[in-house]
Amino acid sequence: MANFRRFRPDDLNKFSKCNLDPLTETYELGFYMQYYAKWPALFQVAEDQHGNIIGYIMGKLESSPDAFRFSEHYLPWHAHITAVTVAPEARRLGIGRLLTEKLEEAADAADAWFVDLFVRVSNTRAINFYKSMGYSVYRVVKDYYGEHATDPTKSSEDAYDMRKPMKRDVKREHVREDGEKHEVQPTDVW
Numbered sequence: 001m002a003n004f005r006r007f008r009p010d011d012l013n014k015f016s017k018c019n020l021d022p023l024t025e026t027y028e029l030g031f032y033m034q035y036y037a038k039w040p041a042l043f044q045v046a047e048d049q050h051g052n053i054i055g056y057i058m059g060k061l062e063s064s065p066d067a068f069r070f071s072e073h074y075l076p077w078h079a080h081i082t083a084v085t086v087a088p089e090a091r092r093l094g095i096g097r098l099l100t101e102k103l104e105e106a107a108d109a110a111d112a113w114f115v116d117l118f119v120r121v122s123n124t125r126a127i128n129f130y131k132s133m134g135y136s137v138y139r140v141v142k143d144y145y146g147e148h149a150t151d152p153t154k155s156s157e158d159a160y161d162m163r164k165p166m167k168r169d170v171k172r173e174h175v176r177e178d179g180e181k182h183e184v185q186p187t188d189v190w
């Protein structure tokens with residue numbers, strides 16, 4: 001049985017079951033605290049009966065800077081999933097889905113047009129997960145994951161920018177059927 005609630009700062013000491021996963025990025029403490037302070041409703045955790053964090057989702061609300069209002073890449077008011085992870089032993093139990101639904105509720109409450117996220121094109125597990133929840137590819141960001149810049153033995157990897165329209169987007173104006181065909185550069189993504 002998992003308990004779902006908002007993130008609290010002392011949860012940072014209990015993230016190891018999730019963050020040992022290689023696809024789960026570990027950030028500096030201040031980064032988590034910024035999300036907690038600014039968007040507490042979009043930072044949700046699942047804990048087990050021992051108080052371990054076995055899943056969490058962390059997101060923010062934003063739009064592109066006003067200076068880019070007339071750019072084709074301008075992003076209107078939306079929620080962004082910065083991280084979602086479930087401990088390996090707790091996967092395929094619906095925890096990721098419930099966490100994402102909680103973030104989507106907060107996105108609807110904030111009148112966001114859509115929820116979006118970036119995912120490695122090789123991360124088929126996460127892509128299947130997002131697709132099962134109604135997300136689709138909006139565009140491909142070339143070389144978004146640029147590990148080659150710091151480690152020459154590694155190559156870069158493209159990201160899918162995936163989206164799900166929220167209640168505000170009644171006409172589904174902010175999603176595309178053929179997103180895989182729309183390639184952009186990392187400099188087009190703010």
Ligand SMILES: CC(C)(COP(=O)(O)OP(=O)(O)OC[C@H]1O[C@@H](n2cnc3c(N)ncnc32)[C@H](O)[C@@H]1OP(=O)(O)O)[C@@H](O)C(=O)NCCC(=O)NCCS
Binds near residue numbers: 120
């Ligand atoms: C992606 C992740 C968060 C999914 O969490 P989860 O709790 O296992 O997902 P759920 O149990 O809620 O799955 C919901 C649905 O997603 C799909 N899904 C989830 N995992 C899947 C897998 N390994 N293969 C295929 N489909 C999958 C299924 O349709 C599933 O429904 P079902 O179990 O009834 O068939 C988890 O695998 C994870 O933490 N991965 C590592 C971190 C990561 O990649 N995060 C995303 C970075 S962008």
